[in-house]
Structures are given as structure tokens and as C-alpha cells.
Amino acid sequence: MLDDLALNGEAEEYSYGFLDEQTKRMIRRAILKAVSIPGYQVPFGDREIPLPPGWGTGGIQVTASIIGKTDCLKVIDQGADDTTNAVSIRRFFARVARVNTTESTGEATIVQSRHRIPERPLQDDQILVMQVPQPEPLRRLVTSEVETRKLHAFARYGLMQVRLYEDIARYGNIVMSHDYPVRVHDRYLASPSPVPKFDNPKLHRSRALTIFGAGRERRIYAIPPFTDVRSIDFDDHPFERQKWQSCCARCGAEDSYLDEMLLDDAGNTQFVCSDTSYCNDRLSEGASR
Amino acid sequence: MPVLHVSNIGKQFVMHLRGGIRIPAISNLSFSVERGECVVLNGPSGAGKSSVLKMVYGTYETENGGILVRHGDRIIDIASADPLVMKQVRRTTVGYVSQFLRVVPRISARDLVAEPLLAEGEHHDVAISRAEALLDRLNVPESLWALPPATFSGGEQQRVNIARGFITQHPLLLLDEPSASLDARNRQIVIELINKKKAAGVTMLCIFHDAEMREAVADRFIEVSPLLSGQNGSEPSSDASKTPMPPSSRAQSTQKRRGYLSGIRT
Amino acid sequence: MSDVVKPVLQVNGLTKVFDRRLACQDISFTLHRGEVLGIVGESGSGKSTLLKCLAGLMPPDAGNITLSLPDREECDLWRLEEAERERLLPTILAIIHQNARDGLRLDVSAGGNISEPLMTNGHRHYGTLRSVAMEWLKNVEIDPARVDDLPQTFSGGMQQRLQIARGLVTHPQLVLMDEPTGGLDVSVQAKLLDLLRRLVREFNLAVVIVTHDLGVARLLSDRLMVMQSGRVIETGLSDRVLEDPRQPYTQLLVSSVLQV
Incomplete structure (x- = not known):
């Protein structure tokens, strides 16, 4: 085209x-x-x-x-x-x-x-x-653009905090991921x-x-x-990153965001780096080392 | 300076809904009441005795004259006082007990009696125990204290009302037939309470229809005679108050006034 | 003496025009702490317009609304910068709407509703917010165990009380109420009146309450202002206005009350 x-x-x-x-x-x-x-x-x-x-x-x-x-x-x-x-x-x-x-x-x-x-x-x-x-x-x-612009203008963000409050009240922690x-x-x-x-x-x-x-x-x-x-967070419920039990199955990274991959029809899975470039770099560095 | 000094007060009602007729209520009335004195207003029904009390309490506007009361270390003219000042005067200086209890929905008799003390800033427990003592003194059964008085009998409501009026240390009390529907035994208790107030230096201005009651407490009587009025609404007030008016129409107008009162009570 | 203390609110010559019709005409009054001012009058008499001007929702065309607050200089509400006004109002003023649904977020729990004004004012401690919310539920006679329930599951009277908790949680200097007991059945209304009386005394609130129910007006307010066609035609102590009405319209209003 x-x-x-x-x-x-x-x-x-x-x-x-x-x-x-x-x-x-x-x-x-x-x-x-x-x-x-x-x-x-x-x-x-x-x-x-x-x-x-x-x-x-x-x-x-x-x-x-x-x-x-x-x-x-x-x-x-x-x-x-x-x-x-x-x-x-x-x-x-x-x-x-x-x-x-x-x-x-x-x-x-x-x-x-x-x-x-x-x-x-x-x-x-x-x-x-x-x-x-x-x-x-x-x-x-808030569905109204006029309203949200006003909230930004006056930095009135209590409402966003309410959403976090509701998460904690309902699930015990902030579930927004x-x-x-x-x-x-x-x-x-x-x-x-x-x-x-x-x-x-x-x-x-x-x-x-x-x-x-x-x-x-x-x-x-x-x-x-x-x-x-x-x-944004609460003083007594500070912001937290996601954590995984395992490391990347390919490069062994423990500090990267992991995707869960389905391996077979039996439901076996493994975790690998979501950032493929980062994973590949680590692999080639490891190989050269 | 006496506790209460009323000079040349006058009032008339303009009934706009009845073609603007003017009904004179009080004209040129003057009197003073000293500390610890119990003065009873005397006069036939419809003479305007209640109007005088309401003018002193600020419920009726005073058109002419002045009503001076000692409020703390100041002298206040109720006839011209600002509502804000009037509110303070009522809170600490002038108390009013009518024949009817203004029932506040859902509030127990005990709390209702304690309320004037709480408004003065009294501690809650003290106010409640004083209220209970007074209810007990007036033979209101203890089983009723926690109930809202709306369903009480007339006599019981009246005794709750008296307790509410007598609980504070106001130096001036206005009593508008507070014992109208009480039996002899309870009337006796009210007499004792009034005498006790008198001994404490409280000044009282009262209306009693019951002769026995009147004789028992009154130090002095003030005669309030009915005014005679004309029917022409367009006449200026000073003339109207001097024009004769048949007794029947006078009674009718009194009834009309009551209509306003009872309308708001609910 | 408290009568030399500056009033929280001074309104002077307030005028508002809609389509060349005067909705509010030269209205002046003052309001002190601990005082309840009732505004009565028929629909269209300008009560609600006045309330909107006081609430910072609608600018008046003339006149001043002066606020005297502790820890700050006297200011004219409508001469403040918009940002300043919007920042100030949530900390000093609460509005209780006739319909609780206008004052609540129905998809947010009771606790979230009460906490929101605090969070808007910068509170960031979940545990504290939650305990304050539960305390306020108790204050307005709602079981604190319902802190996580949605207002939709509450009765009309409970929603109204929740709205009051949400309004008062920031300890505002000034509370504006628009027919707070309208639309509630009589027993629920009685409970609410009782609650409002207690809260006014406990927190020494300055309240403006718009109502057409003279019984409510008499029970709650110290002073009354009667409005007709955008003007204040009569004002005074509540019992004075209701028992000794001077103006033809006030007499009509008072004599039109249904008697039980």
C-alpha cells in the first residue's frame, strides 16, 4: 500500500x-x-x-x-x-x-x-x-471532560484516592495493576x-x-x-510493584516483568521476561561470558 | 433598676388575610417587677395577658414603648433587641413556660428537660441528673423519663414543661398558666417550686386562672384590661385603639390568633 | 459577649438576575457560629438561587458574600481567584442536598463517601480515614459495620444521614442545607431533625437551611428569613416570625399550615 x-x-x-x-x-x-x-x-x-x-x-x-x-x-x-x-x-x-x-x-x-x-x-x-x-x-x-479539566486545574484528586480506598476496603490491598x-x-x-x-x-x-x-x-x-x-498511594498502604515467586525461565532474570507462558495442553506454564530485548541481551551476555 | 421595666408598651395585630383589619392587643401598659417578686397579670380572658408575656419574651413584636431587662451586667431593651442578642437573653436571662409543651419528635422527656442546661454549656451528666431530680419532684413516673412526651397525658406533658422551664437559673421567668391541667397535689408542688424560685431571688411574671394558685404565689397583681377596637382597617392605629369593639368580635379575634400558634406546633 | 464576635458569614446587597428577572434582590444578612438561619418561602422565591450563590456554585450579579474564618483574613467569596475559592470551599463549607443521591457517590462504599472530602483535603492514611469514617457513621446513627456497604443498599433516611456525615467530616464552618428533610417519611424526618439539632450544638455549626416546612424551620432555626419574589420580606426570631407574622405573605404562609 x-x-x-x-x-x-x-x-x-x-x-x-x-x-x-x-x-x-x-x-x-x-x-x-x-x-x-x-x-x-x-x-x-x-x-x-x-x-x-x-x-x-x-x-x-x-x-x-x-x-x-x-x-x-x-x-x-x-x-x-x-x-x-x-x-x-x-x-x-x-x-x-x-x-x-x-x-x-x-x-x-x-x-x-x-x-x-x-x-x-x-x-x-x-x-x-x-x-x-x-x-x-x-x-x-468522571465522564465529563469539563469536570475532569476542573479537577486537574484545582488539583483536586481526592476522587482518585477514593478508588484506592475502595480497593483496600474491598480486597485488603490496592488491586489496580x-x-x-x-x-x-x-x-x-x-x-x-x-x-x-x-x-x-x-x-x-x-x-x-x-x-x-x-x-x-x-x-x-x-x-x-x-x-x-x-x-499515588496511602501512607499506610504504600505503592508496591508486582513480584514473582520464580525468575525468567530463559535468562534467569529476577528483576524483570515476567509473562506466564502456556507450555502444553496439560496446563504447564513457565515465566519468561516480557521484554524480549532485555532477555536476549542477558542470554548473549551470559553466552559471551 | 428593677429586673423588668415595661414602659408604655403598645401592640396591635394587622390581619392582612381579613382585609387588613387592625386588632389592638395592648396599649400604654407600664409596670416594673423587682428582684424576687412574683407578679400575676390579672384580667378577663382575651385582655392580652398572654400577649404581654410574649412581648416580654420577644415572641410578639412590641410596636411602642420599651421592655428593659437586666441581662448580666447590661440593660437590654427587648422591644428593639437584635435577634442575636435576644437569643442570648433567652439562653441565660428570660425563661418562658407556656401551658403547652412543644414536643420535639423522638427526644425523651429527660433530654427535653435537660436541654436548656445543655444549651448553657452545662456538663451532660449534671444536666441529666438535675433533670431527673426535677421530674421526680413533679411526680412524673420514672418509667416515662426515657420516652418522648408526645404520647403523655396533658398533665404529664405540662409537668415535663414546667421541669424544662424551672431547671435553669434564669433570673426572670414568664409563666403562662403552667398549672392549668394539674391536680391539687401537683399544683401544690408547683407552688412550692415557685416559692423556692422566689426565695432564690428569681423574678416571675405569671398568668394564673386558678384563684387558689394566684393567692398562693402572687406578691402583687397587675390589671390588664381588654382594649376596645374599631373594625376599619384603614384607620391609623392610635385611633383604632380607642374605638369601641363588641366583646363577641374580640373573642373571635383571639381565637384567630390561637390559629397561628397551634398551626406551627406540629 | 459573642455579639461582638465577627459573624462567620455576612451577605450584603446580594442580587442575582436571570433573563432580566430578579431571582434575588438586595439580600443582606449575617450568620454567627452556633446559629441556624432558616429561609422559608414558596418555590421560585429565590431561596435556592441564594443558596447556590452562598455555596460558590453561582456568582451573584451584585453584592458581597464575606466570610470571616479563623486563621485567615476576611474574604469576599466571589472576589477570590477561582482556584483559591475552589481550594477554600471544601475545607470550610458543606452542602446537604435535598436528594441524598446528589450529595453521595452511589457506586462508592459508605466509608469511601465519608473519606473523600478528607482525601481531597490531602489526608493519606488509610487506617485513620477508616476509623474517622466509622466514628462518623456512629455519629449519624448508622451501624459502623456497614462501612463497606454501598449507599444503594441504604434506606432514604440512612442515605440522608450518610450525606450529613460526608458533609460534616471536615468540620466545616458553614453548612448549607437545601430541604434536608424533604421526601422523607415523618418518623425518619423526626430522627433526622433530632440528629441535626444535636450536631449543630455539638459542633457549634453555622447553618443556613432552606425549607418550606415551617415545623422544621421552627424546630431547627433560631432565626427565619421569609422570601417572596426574590426579596426578603420579613426576618426575625423564628417564633416571632411564626407567631406574630407582619407581612401579608407571611401571614398567608403561616395560616396555610395543615393542622394535625
């Missing part, structure tokens, strides 16, 4: 990285504003992308607006580089932006991700682009996108810039490098 698009000559330069210059300027402005007000959701004009909404159109537009020819792109979906969506998006940018792509976290300058933050800590020269289905952490509690809301720079309440709460601490004082793009909801927000990011 991409071959049908006439991408050559001037036109190609004008729409480098798929989006036209005007659109990229608009999105870059939104990104700059988002970086200036950490955690604040900046509206932007969502453009048509050759991908169904909800499959990462927000992330793609952010990536398309910041990518340059010297960049090296990594795309992950649920921690894996080889899922259909990750492969398609990677090929898309290799074609429209003529950039190198990689599966290694360390090599990438831009990492576009859905549902995971890489295990290997990101560095100053890296940018993490997160695909976000629902940017508004309060949306499940994904999309666990955070306070950014002690000001805005933000959704870290549907990453497991295991990944939340990675956002705290991260060396890399994180940009969140929500295409369908037309919002961009960001966490600049070295920003305080705290998962």
Missing part, C-alpha cells in the same frame, strides 16, 4: 516521516507545551494515519514529528519487538523516514512502545514515545498508559524524555527528564 503513495522528490521532503510539515509543526508545538507543563494533557489535531485508531496512531504521529534521518527506531508492543503491530510500525518508519531500526534498547534513539517500558534504563539521548488509549486517569470515575495513575512533579495526575504498575518507578527521575500520544482522544502529554513521578 505504501508503494501507492507518491513519495519522491520535493513532495517526499515535504512529507518526510509521512506527516506534512504543517502538521508536524502543530504537533511539535503541542509536544513543547507538554514538556513545559509536565503531566498536563495538551490537545492536538489528530491526522489520518494508515492504521486503525487505537492501534497506536497517537504514538505514530508523535514519532513522525520528532524523527530525523539519523535516528534509530525501536518499536515494541507488550515488550516484544516481533509482534505484528510492532513490525508494521517499524517497517512504516523505515519506509517513510528512511531511518535505521533496531530491536536493541541500547541502540535506539527513539523507542515507541505500547504497554511496556523497557527494562534497561533509558539514557539522556533517548526518547520514549508511549501509545495511549485513554490519557485521562479520571475518566473511569495496570495504568496505575501517577502525580507528575507533584502537580498533575497522569496516566502512565496501560503499562503494568511494575513499570511506574522507571518513570521517576528517568534520564530520558517520555512523550505520551493519544490519537483517538487527541491528547499529548510528557514527562521531561529527571522529573519526579510518584504513584
Whole structure:
């Protein structure tokens, strides 16, 4: 399908990285504003992308607006580089932006991700682009946008705390395991996108810039490098990461987020790293050692 | 300065629902009551005795004249007092006992009697034990203390009401036929309570229809005579109070006044 | 003497216009701590509009609403920055709605409902929040064992009491009640009245209560304000207004009460 698009000559330069210059300027402005007000959701004009909404159109537009020819792109979906969506998006940018792509976290300058933050800590020269289905952490509690904007404006987040209260009252602990809301720079309440709460601490004082793009909801927000990011909790029920009894069955990692894999029809399972790049790196390091 | 000094008070009711007719209630009444004195207002039914008590309590607005009472170390004119001041005056200085108990839903007789003390800031246990002692003194059976008085007999309600009025140390008490439906034995107890208050220096302004009661407690009588009124609503008040009015229509207007009162009690 | 103490609330010349119709016209009054002010009047007389202006929900077109609070300077509610007003109000003011459903989150447990205002004000200790919630359930005569039950499973009277607990848990200086006993049957209403009387005394609350039930007004309030067509036509001690009504409308109102 991409071959049908006439991408050559001037036109190609004008729409480098798929989006036209005007659109990229608009999105870059939104990104700059988002970086200036950490955690604040900046509206932007969502453009048509050759991908169904909800499959990462927000992330793609952010990536398309910041990518340059010297960049090296990594795309992950649920921690894996080889899922259909990750492969398609990677090929898309290799074609429209003529950039190198990689599966290694360390090599990438831009990492576009859905549902995971890489295990290997990101560095100053890296940018993490997160695909976000629902940017508004309060949306499940308050349906009105007018109302949620007001709550953000007055930093009135008692309601979110009520949700944690209800969890503890009903189940004895906070059961929210994904999309666990955070306070950014002690000001805005933000959704870290549907990453497991295991990944939340990675956002705290991260060396890399994180940009969140929500295409369908037309919002961009960001966490600049070295920003305080705290998962909300109670003094006597502090935030906790998920823990596993076992380690990764492949690389033996004890510090990574594990997926449970079904092995056979008998229901036997084993746990392996969700971040395939991290797992492979560990394996090859182990082999070379 | 006497405890209560009433000078030239006057009042009329304007009945807007009856074409704005004016019914004079009190005109040019003056009297004083000294400390520890029990003064009984005398006069035929409908003469405005109750109105005088209500004016002194601030329930009826006083149109002319002044009602001075000693409130702590100040002198307050009830006729012109701010509601906020009036609230304090009622809390600590002027008490009022009517013939009817204002029943508060669901509140026990014991708590109802203790309430004025609690409002003054008295400790809960002290207030309750004082209330119980007073109920006991007035022969209200102990089995009733924990019940709301709504279902009590008229006499029992009246005794609860007296207990509620007598529990505080207010220096001025207004009694509006508090013993109307009591038997001889309980009337005797009320007489004793009044005499005890008198001995404690409490000033009382009362209405009693019962002659025996009147003679037993009164130090002095003040005559309140019925006013005669005209029917023309557009006439100015000063003239209206001097125009004669047949006794029958006077009685009717009294009944109408009661209509207001009973309407709110429920 | 407490009459020289600054009133918690001073309203001065408050006016609100809807479509060139005066909903509230030049309303002035003061309210002290421990005082209950009743506002009576027929539907459309401006009672609810007045309450909304006081609650910070609707700006008046003219006039001042001045709050005198401990630990802060006197301020005019509607001359504060919006953010400042929104930050201040939940800490000093509670609104009790006629319909408990308007004041509660029905999908959140009783304990969550009571704790929310505290959490909004920054409380972050689950154990404390929970014990405060249970204490308040006891305060409003609900079995503390029901702390985890949803308000949907409560009776109308219990929901209303839960709403009161939620409103008073932050110890507000000022409580605004809009027909708090409306829609409840008589025995439930009596219990609620009793509770409100006790809470007003216990916490020395300053209360504005809008009602059309004169019996409720007399039982709860020290002073009454009678409103008609957006104006205050009569004001005074509750028993004075009800037993010696001066204005034609007040006389009509008082004489229209059903007698049992």
C-alpha cells in the first residue's frame, strides 16, 4: 500500500516521516507545551494515519514529528519487538523516514512502545514515545471532560484516592495493576498508559524524555527528564510493584516483568521476561561470558 | 433598676388575610417587677395577658414603648433587641413556660428537660441528673423519663414543661398558666417550686386562672384590661385603639390568633 | 459577649438576575457560629438561587458574600481567584442536598463517601480515614459495620444521614442545607431533625437551611428569613416570625399550615 503513495522528490521532503510539515509543526508545538507543563494533557489535531485508531496512531504521529534521518527506531508492543503491530510500525518508519531500526534498547534513539517500558534504563539521548488509549486517569470515575479539566486545574484528586480506598476496603490491598495513575512533579495526575504498575518507578527521575500520544482522544502529554513521578498511594498502604515467586525461565532474570507462558495442553506454564530485548541481551551476555 | 421595666408598651395585630383589619392587643401598659417578686397579670380572658408575656419574651413584636431587662451586667431593651442578642437573653436571662409543651419528635422527656442546661454549656451528666431530680419532684413516673412526651397525658406533658422551664437559673421567668391541667397535689408542688424560685431571688411574671394558685404565689397583681377596637382597617392605629369593639368580635379575634400558634406546633 | 464576635458569614446587597428577572434582590444578612438561619418561602422565591450563590456554585450579579474564618483574613467569596475559592470551599463549607443521591457517590462504599472530602483535603492514611469514617457513621446513627456497604443498599433516611456525615467530616464552618428533610417519611424526618439539632450544638455549626416546612424551620432555626419574589420580606426570631407574622405573605404562609 505504501508503494501507492507518491513519495519522491520535493513532495517526499515535504512529507518526510509521512506527516506534512504543517502538521508536524502543530504537533511539535503541542509536544513543547507538554514538556513545559509536565503531566498536563495538551490537545492536538489528530491526522489520518494508515492504521486503525487505537492501534497506536497517537504514538505514530508523535514519532513522525520528532524523527530525523539519523535516528534509530525501536518499536515494541507488550515488550516484544516481533509482534505484528510492532513490525508494521517499524517497517512504516523505515519506509517513510528512511531511518535505521533496531530491536536493541541500547541502540535506539527513539523507542515507541505500547504497554511496556523497557527494562534497561533509558539514557539522556533517548526518547520514549508511549501509545495511549485513554490519557485521562479520571475518566473511569468522571465522564465529563469539563469536570475532569476542573479537577486537574484545582488539583483536586481526592476522587482518585477514593478508588484506592475502595480497593483496600474491598480486597485488603490496592488491586489496580495496570495504568496505575501517577502525580507528575507533584502537580498533575497522569496516566502512565496501560503499562503494568511494575513499570511506574522507571518513570521517576528517568534520564530520558517520555512523550505520551493519544490519537483517538487527541491528547499529548510528557514527562521531561529527571522529573519526579510518584504513584499515588496511602501512607499506610504504600505503592508496591508486582513480584514473582520464580525468575525468567530463559535468562534467569529476577528483576524483570515476567509473562506466564502456556507450555502444553496439560496446563504447564513457565515465566519468561516480557521484554524480549532485555532477555536476549542477558542470554548473549551470559553466552559471551 | 428593677429586673423588668415595661414602659408604655403598645401592640396591635394587622390581619392582612381579613382585609387588613387592625386588632389592638395592648396599649400604654407600664409596670416594673423587682428582684424576687412574683407578679400575676390579672384580667378577663382575651385582655392580652398572654400577649404581654410574649412581648416580654420577644415572641410578639412590641410596636411602642420599651421592655428593659437586666441581662448580666447590661440593660437590654427587648422591644428593639437584635435577634442575636435576644437569643442570648433567652439562653441565660428570660425563661418562658407556656401551658403547652412543644414536643420535639423522638427526644425523651429527660433530654427535653435537660436541654436548656445543655444549651448553657452545662456538663451532660449534671444536666441529666438535675433533670431527673426535677421530674421526680413533679411526680412524673420514672418509667416515662426515657420516652418522648408526645404520647403523655396533658398533665404529664405540662409537668415535663414546667421541669424544662424551672431547671435553669434564669433570673426572670414568664409563666403562662403552667398549672392549668394539674391536680391539687401537683399544683401544690408547683407552688412550692415557685416559692423556692422566689426565695432564690428569681423574678416571675405569671398568668394564673386558678384563684387558689394566684393567692398562693402572687406578691402583687397587675390589671390588664381588654382594649376596645374599631373594625376599619384603614384607620391609623392610635385611633383604632380607642374605638369601641363588641366583646363577641374580640373573642373571635383571639381565637384567630390561637390559629397561628397551634398551626406551627406540629 | 459573642455579639461582638465577627459573624462567620455576612451577605450584603446580594442580587442575582436571570433573563432580566430578579431571582434575588438586595439580600443582606449575617450568620454567627452556633446559629441556624432558616429561609422559608414558596418555590421560585429565590431561596435556592441564594443558596447556590452562598455555596460558590453561582456568582451573584451584585453584592458581597464575606466570610470571616479563623486563621485567615476576611474574604469576599466571589472576589477570590477561582482556584483559591475552589481550594477554600471544601475545607470550610458543606452542602446537604435535598436528594441524598446528589450529595453521595452511589457506586462508592459508605466509608469511601465519608473519606473523600478528607482525601481531597490531602489526608493519606488509610487506617485513620477508616476509623474517622466509622466514628462518623456512629455519629449519624448508622451501624459502623456497614462501612463497606454501598449507599444503594441504604434506606432514604440512612442515605440522608450518610450525606450529613460526608458533609460534616471536615468540620466545616458553614453548612448549607437545601430541604434536608424533604421526601422523607415523618418518623425518619423526626430522627433526622433530632440528629441535626444535636450536631449543630455539638459542633457549634453555622447553618443556613432552606425549607418550606415551617415545623422544621421552627424546630431547627433560631432565626427565619421569609422570601417572596426574590426579596426578603420579613426576618426575625423564628417564633416571632411564626407567631406574630407582619407581612401579608407571611401571614398567608403561616395560616396555610395543615393542622394535625
